Amino acid sequence: KERKVEDYLRKRSGRALFFLLDPDKVVREEERYKEIVEELCPYATAFFVGGSTGFSQLEEERTIRMIKAVCDKPVVIFPGSPAHVAPSADAILFMSLLNSRSRKFLIEDQLEGALLVWRYGLEAIPTAYLIVGEGGTAGWVGDAKTIPLEKPELLAMYALAAKYLGFRAIYVEAGSGARTHVPPQTVAMIKKLLGNEVFLMIGGGIKNAETALSILKAGADGIIIGTLIEKEPEKAVELAKVVRESLGE
Template identity: 35%
Template sequence: MPELLKSIQQANRSLAVLIDPEKMELDAIEAFAKAIPLTLSSLKKKLQIDQFFFFVGGSTMENTDINQWIKKLKEHTDTAVVLFPGSPEQLSENADGLLFLSLLSGRNPEFLIAHQVAAAMQLKKTHLEVIPTGYLLIDGGKETAVQRVSKTVPLSQNHIQNIVNHAYAAALMGNQLIYLEAGSGAVKSVAAEIVREVSAQINVPLIVGGGLRTIAQIEAVYNAGAKIVVVGTAIEENINWNG
């Protein structure tokens, strides 16, 4: 069994720090890598975290050399780096793994299958651990970059059964992770009730991200059944963030 996926399955709580390379210059990586361990240590104690990941990706990333960026990050950290790509152009052999995303909440064929086909042969030639991931965009109270770029509509948090149906279908299709995403800078995170209902119906690890800014919010999401919680904007705005 692949090592990253195995570690996710076996851990009780994992936390991923989402980094958009377009928002962090190459020469800022070393300082980030030196500062982030104190933040992670604090979060580990407060939330009983078993392991950490860096998720790297963005919706556009038009002006970034992703290979050089990840190579630089890997020079300064031992934390596993997992690609969270918005397009086939965001692949890099320098990472440890990749979430092979299908945007199943939308109906845009570019994000359901076209990007995946474009990336397939490139991924076949890499050492990357590729993890099929059903990606569900959930309404976080504001239009997100994912919504604009993908030209899809997020699933309403008022229709929980519809979200459950999408997640269960994603698992039946063979996805090894399910990701509920409220979007970067979301006004409201994915409700714990939704996390609870989804986790009760699937037998694969659940990732939850978007709009999580407090320890209480994150604790509620873990208690509801999330295996991985993703924090991005809070740490992006304050490297010393600790909830």
């Protein structure tokens, strides 16, 4: 019972599609996003709700409830701060930004967040968050020493450390809206090191079905799509359809 969402995700390894919604954007155009969620729902493994800037628990909770009103897939918090821990979610990626220079993102925010997770009885999925390449807003806000994409061996060291520290999931982030996504060869190398013990999620700059499939086929357990939903929602739906069909679902 305790690992309900995590077990659900693990059963969908290699074909998990996560759609990320930023509450800061959603609350300003709730009706539009509601329609988008309805369209994405059949293809989604789960919805992630979160972002780096501009909102509080109020907007997080409102976004979670909006999704739950129209879609029966799990809703998982992808927190940018302890203020994003909200009671109606099914689970939270309980993350430490392992390549941050700041104690805040390594452990301090987690102290505050942990109390809320406990109070709300949320399922916590222990997740190592690693920011690579451009890094985007998350990299800047999170004070990350971003790992260059052309140095996959550095990412490998972090991934192994995360595994040995006992993290059950790893989220490799190229940054929201990144021009360059994590290369499939790098995904394959990391997956080989991690094995099936650790659930590997890849996000940032995935804009078409071809890229999405190449990353999943390289060994990612799941991929995250964010910006495409905001900028070209019809393309996000199309991507999801093509990925599901190509995976024979």
